[in-house]
Each structure stands twice: as structure tokens, then as C-alpha cells.
Amino acid sequence: MSYVELKDIRVSYDHKNDILKDLNLSIEKGELVSLLGPSGCGKTTTLRVIAGLINPNDGEFLVDSQNLTKVPVHKRKFGMVFQSYALFPHLTIRENVAFGLKLRKEKKNVIDQKVKDILAITGLEELGDRYPKQLSGGQRQRVALARALVIEPKLLLLDEPLSNLDAKLRVAMRIEIKRIQSQLGITSVFVTHDQEECFSISDKVAVMNKGIIEQFDTPEEIYKNPKTEFVARFIGFENFFQLTRVEEGKYKAGDGTIFLSTRQWETDKRTGTIRPDDIDIVTGTEPNENNTVSGTVKVRTFLGKSYQYEIETPIGALLVNESDDVIYQVGDSVTLSIPAHKLIIV
Amino acid sequence: MRKQIGLKIFAGLVFAFLFVPLLIIVVTSFGTNSTIQFPIQGFTLDWYGKVFENQSFVNSFLLSLQIAFWGTVLALLVGVPAAYSLARHSIFGRNWIKSFFLSPTIVPGLVVGYSLYQFIVIQLQFPLIQGLLLGHFLICLPYVIRVVGSTIEQLDGSIEEVSWTLGCTKLQAFMKVVLPNITSGIFASFMLAFINSFNNIPVSQFLSGPGVTMLPTSLMNYIEYNYDPSVSALSVILMLGTVVLMFVIEKTLGLASIS
Numbered sequence: 001m002s003y004v005e006l007k008d009i010r011v012s013y014d015h016k017n018d019i020l021k022d023l024n025l026s027i028e029k030g031e032l033v034s035l036l037g038p039s040g041c042g043k044t045t046t047l048r049v050i051a052g053l054i055n056p057n058d059g060e061f062l063v064d065s066q067n068l069t070k071v072p073v074h075k076r077k078f079g080m081v082f083q084s085y086a087l088f089p090h091l092t093i094r095e096n097v098a099f100g101l102k103l104r105k106e107k108k109n110v111i112d113q114k115v116k117d118i119l120a121i122t123g124l125e126e127l128g129d130r131y132p133k134q135l136s137g138g139q140r141q142r143v144a145l146a147r148a149l150v151i152e153p154k155l156l157l158l159d160e161p162l163s164n165l166d167a168k169l170r171v172a173m174r175i176e177i178k179r180i181q182s183q184l185g186i187t188s189v190f191v192t193h194d195q196e197e198c199f200s201i202s203d204k205v206a207v208m209n210k211g212i213i214e215q216f217d218t219p220e221e222i223y224k225n226p227k228t229e230f231v232a233r234f235i236g237f238e239n240f241f242q243l244t245r246v247e248e249g250k251y252k253a254g255d256g257t258i259f260l261s262t263r264q265w266e267t268d269k270r271t272g273t274i275r276p277d278d279i280d281i282v283t284g285t286e287p288n289e290n291n292t293v294s295g296t297v298k299v300r301t302f303l304g305k306s307y308q309y310e311i312e313t314p315i316g317a318l319l320v321n322e323s324d325d326v327i328y329q330v331g332d333s334v335t336l337s338i339p340a341h342k343l344i345i346v
Numbered sequence: 347m348r349k350q351i352g353l354k355i356f357a358g359l360v361f362a363f364l365f366v367p368l369l370i371i372v373v374t375s376f377g378t379n380s381t382i383q384f385p386i387q388g389f390t391l392d393w394y395g396k397v398f399e400n401q402s403f404v405n406s407f408l409l410s411l412q413i414a415f416w417g418t419v420l421a422l423l424v425g426v427p428a429a430y431s432l433a434r435h436s437i438f439g440r441n442w443i444k445s446f447f448l449s450p451t452i453v454p455g456l457v458v459g460y461s462l463y464q465f466i467v468i469q470l471q472f473p474l475i476q477g478l479l480l481g482h483f484l485i486c487l488p489y490v491i492r493v494v495g496s497t498i499e500q501l502d503g504s505i506e507e508v509s510w511t512l513g514c515t516k517l518q519a520f521m522k523v524v525l526p527n528i529t530s531g532i533f534a535s536f537m538l539a540f541i542n543s544f545n546n547i548p549v550s551q552f553l554s555g556p557g558v559t560m561l562p563t564s565l566m567n568y569i570e571y572n573y574d575p576s577v578s579a580l581s582v583i584l585m586l587g588t589v590v591l592m593f594v595i596e597k598t599l600g601l602a603s604i605s
């Protein structure tokens with residue numbers, strides 16, 4: 001059994017619509033798991049169930065083989081970082097961080113030492129006597145993190161902790177969070193709807209859609225082998241076309257073109273998908289070869305480092321990104337190669 | 347531009363209309379005549395001394411202070427937790443409960459006073475003082491609920507949730523996290539409720555009797571038979587007190603947030 005187990009969790013706020021539908025999730029000790037998904041898919045709700053801020057209508061929640069489903073939030077003592085940071089405005093940074101330890105009635109010198117240590121780890125030594133109002137966004141974020149970490153929680157929960165920071169700071173802070181998390185070996189759940197942020201920080205990613213987990217895998221696996229159309233769309237696959245299955249790894253498109261896929265063909269699924277970056281515009285290939293289609297350029301968009309073409313083909317309109325080595329004009333006839341090792345069937 | 351000038355003149359007139367009578371009262375309180383006259387003949391501070399020599403003024407002033415103080419304290423004890431539950435829990439019929447708590451500001455004070463008199467003094471046979479206290483508690487409660495409620499609503503609810511995750515029970519979170527962050531609202535509602543209780547006439551009027559007279563009542567009784575400037579002097583003292591309190595509220599919370 002894994003360290004953290006969510007079993008068939010169901011949540012409904014209004015007793016009509018289920019926000020979470022029989023959600024299952026297993027997290028190993030020391031892992032950082034991200035919940036990734038579009039707005040409203042239930043990421044925060046899942047995190048709040050784990051924290052104990054919401055009681056699930058059905059299902060069980062276990063940590064370290066202990067059933068915590070009915071244990072109230074203040075007894076779980078997980079560290080939680082909110083999107084708004086939720087620092088206590090009336091307390092100094094030091095008092096904010098010490099808050100959880102004081103509640104545990106630890107000795108004063110122990111508290112002082114622990115607070116000092118965590119302020120050092122999070123780079124806040126100088127700011128201990130300030131009030132939250134007097135800090136920048138990035139500093140507040142670190143205080144929120146320090147306050148959650150200092151109680152040595154079994155579980156660290158972060159709800160979009162970086163979304164209020166500017167782009168540069170986000171990158172710096174996510175590296176920081178990852179460093180501290182692995183240094184302390186704290187099992188963590190990280191909520192985000194930013195794909196890049198999520199991939200860079202996580203050991204595993206749960207892609208959520210409308211209250212269910214569509215895929216739970218390592219970032220690499222999700223990036224390379226999305227299992228469902230939703231996951232594929234969410235992580236940047238933009239071309240989808242219908243296929244019929246001929247045999248294992250061999251599919252036929254509507255116009256009769258044969259497509260081979262060496263990537264993933266064991267399922268009974270019927271939609272081919274590929275990223276715009278992975279389609280090549282080729283010359284000197286006959287259009288009737290396997291994995292090629294011919295088409296006409298309809299739209300050209302300048303993306304900076306490359307051009308994006310929308311190309312009308314017999315299997316549908318396809319988006320293709322190409323470098324500026326050769327620039328095609330609207331109306332040009334082109335042949336597209338869809339490599340077998342890049343074609344995913346979902 | 348011309349429109350603005352017109353508006354300014356109009357605003358000035360309204361202001362004058364409100365302000366000039368007050369100014370006249372202030373001036374008359376310094377007059378030497380034995381009746382209130384304007385303009386005044388000579389200048390004296392005697393009437394201010396007369397106010398403090400008048401035993402019924404002093405007694406009723408002290409009673410008014412005490413009733414207003416304890417009524418407000420009671421209202422805070424009940425109103426702060428009530429405002430908190432109203433702001434934080436989506437209880438069934440919350441809006442109805444809210445309007446119910448605010449009703450004494452809508453129902454005419456005369457009606458409140460009369461019904462309290464009927465119920466508490468006639469039916470329950472409570473002593474007047476307790477009736478007065480209850481009446482003023484009812485006058486104060488809506489102000490507390492409204493002002494404290496709006497302060498709580500402005501407070502980020504996630505700081506409570508954070509404190510729970512750090513190990514606070516709901517009660518501890520309220521004491522350690524909510525209360526320290528709504529002190530300005532509590533203070534402002536205290537002032538506001540206090541002023542309103544102190545100045546209230548109808549409730550005090552119904553619930554007064556031998557030996558139990560609130561300041562507005564004793565002031566009116568006095569005017570019925572005397573028309574000397576000590577009434578003006580007393581009014582000036584009350585105005586000053588109110589101005590000072592309002593100034594304190596403005597400094598702590600800002601008047602805009604409570605009106």
C-alpha cells in the first residue's frame with residue numbers, strides 16, 4: 001500500500017452534481033505529486049479533501065495505513081500553502097512561522113531554534129521582525145512555505161502557490177520549492193494549471209478532468225504517451241483525426257492512407273494525434289506512401305522562432321510548425337510526413 | 347464647469363442649512379440673558395457651570411453613560427459571535443436572519459420602546475433598569491452586527507483555514523486569528539452603538555420612571571419649564587463629545603466603511 005491513499009473519493013457540494021467522482025490516487029513517501037487540469041476540474045477540492053477542510057461524501061483517505069477520513073483538520077496537521085498565502089496580518093514573520101509550534105506547546109528554545117532553521121532554509125533570516133504587509137510577493141510565498149514546513153508535516157499541500165508571482169519569479173520559486181521539498185523529503189501535493197511548472201517540479205502528475213483523474217504518470221510518460229484525447233489536448237497535441245484499425249500498429253484514415261504507429265497501438269482507440277512540432281513538411285516523397293498526406297497551405301502565422309501553417313488535407317486541417325529554412329506561401333501544395341514514432345493513438 | 351459651480355453652491359446651502367442652527371446653539375450657550383436669545387447680549391461661561399450644578403442633569407448623564415456602556419458591551423458579547431457565524435456559515439435563511447438582526451434600525455424607535463415597555467415592564471414586571479439595559483442592548487446590536495460583520499467579510503477566510511491546518515480548533519482560530527484582525531471594527535461599532543444608545547430618545551422615554559431618567563428625557567423635562575441657555579450649554583457638551591468620538595472612529599476605521 002502506498003503512503004497516501006485516496007480511495008473512491010466522491011464529493012458533491014449540492015447533492016446533485018458530483019465534483020469528484022470516485023477519485024483514486026496513490027502517493028509514495030517523499031514524492032511530489034501534481035494535480036494538473038483546467039479551471040474547475042476539482043484540483044482544489046481534492047486538496048481540501050486531503051487537508052480535511054472538506055468531508056468527502058464517500059470514500060476513504062489513508063496516510064501511512066491510518067484511516068484519516070473522519071479526523072478533523074486541526075488534528076491532521078498537514079502543512080498547507082494557499083494561493084493567497086494567507087499570512088496572519090497581525091503577526092510578524094517570525095510569529096507567523098512559530099504559530100503552529102506554539103500551539104503544540106513546544107519549549108520556547110526548541111521553537112526558536114526550529115524557526116531560525118526554517119527561516120534560514122527559506123532565505124528569510126533578515127525579515128523575521130517584519131509584518132506580512134512589508135514583504136514582496138515572493139517573500140510572502142516563502143513565509144507561507146516556511147510556516148507550513150516548520151511543523152514537520154507528514155504531508156505538504158500547495159494550492160497554486162506560484163500563480164500570484166511574475167513569470168521570472170515563478171521559475172525561481174518552483175526550483176526553490178523543489179529543492180526544499182527534496183532536501184526535507186516531504187511528501188507533497190502540488191496543484192497547478194500550468195503544464196510547464198507541473199512537469200518541471202513533479203515526480204508524478206495526475207491530469208484531472210471534470211472530477212476524475214484521466215492519467216497518473218511521470219511527467220515524461222504523460223508528455224510522450226498521453227492516454228486519452230483530453231490529456232493529449234491539454235499538453236499540446238493539436239491535430240486529431242479519425243482512423244480505423246487494420247491490425248496491431250496499423251491504421252487506415254478516411255482517404256485510405258495507411259498510418260503506422262510504433263508508439264502506442266495496444267488499445268482499442270481510434271483517434272490519431274500528433275503535435276504540430278512533430279509533423280514535417282517533406283519534398284521528394286510520393287504522397288501515397290504510408291504516413292504521408294498531401295495538402296494546401298491555408299494560413300501562415302509567425303511564431304518567432306518558427307512559422308505555424310494550417311494545412312488543408314484529406315484527413316482534415318492540420319497544424320504544422322516549421323523552422324524558417326523554407327518559407328511556404330498560402331496556396332502552396334505540400335506533402336506532410338507524420339512519423340510513425342510520433343503518432344499517438346488515443 | 348458651470349454645472350460644478352452650481353453643484354457647489356447647492357452643497358454649500360445644504361451644509362449651511364444643517365450647520366447654522368448648530369452654530370446658533372453654540373453661540374446662545376454663551377449668552378448672558380436668562381432665556382435663550384440670538385444674537386446674544388454679553389459673554390459668559392456661567393451656563394456651563396449651571397449644567398454641572400443641576401443634579402438631575404448629572405444623575406441622568408451618569409445613568410445614560412452607564413446604560414450606553416453596558417448595553418454596548420452586551421451587544422458586543424452577543425453581536426460579535428453572531429456576526430461571525432452570519433459571515434462564515436451559509437446557514438439556511440441567512441438573509442432573513444440578517445434582516446431580523448438589523449430590524450431595530452428599520453422599525454421606528456417608538457415602536458421598539460413601546461413594545462419593550464409592554465413586554466418587559468408590564469408583562470414580565472422587570473425593574474426599569476433591566477428593561478432599559480435590554481432596550482439599549484437591542485439598539486446597539488444592529489450596529490455591532492453590521493460593522494463587525496462587514497469587517498469579518500473583508501477578512502481573508504483562508505487565514506482561518508490555515509490556522510486550522512496548523513492545529514487550531516475553531517474556537518482557538520476565532521480567538522487567535524479572527525479577533526485580533528477585527529479590532530478596528532469592534533472598536534468602531536462600540537463607538538457607534540454607544541453614541542446611538544446615548545442619544546436615543548424613544549426607548550429611554552418609555553422605560554423611564556421615578557429615579558430612572560436618561561439624559562435626553564431629563565433634558566426635555568427641563569425645557570418644558572425652563573428656557574435658559576444651560577440647555578444650549580449641555581447641547582454643546584454633547585456635540586463636542588459626539589464629535590470627539592466620531593473623530594476617533596474616522597481615525598480608526600474611516601466613516602465611509604460604516605455608513
Ligand SMILES: Nc1ncnc2c1ncn2[C@@H]1O[C@H](COP(=O)(O)OP(=O)(O)OP(=O)(O)O)[C@@H](O)[C@H]1O
Nearest residue numbers: 013014019037038039040041042043044045046193
Ligand atoms: N464551496 C463550493 N460550493 C459549490 N461548488 C463549489 C464550491 N467550491 C468549488 N465548487 C465547484 O466545484 C468545481 C471544482 O472546483 P475547484 O475549486 O476544485 O476547481 P479547481 O480545479 O481548483 O479550479 P481552479 O483552477 O479554477 O482553481 C467547480 O465547478 C466549482 O464551481
Ligand SMILES: [Mg+2]
Nearest residue numbers: 043044045159
Ligand atoms: Mg483551485
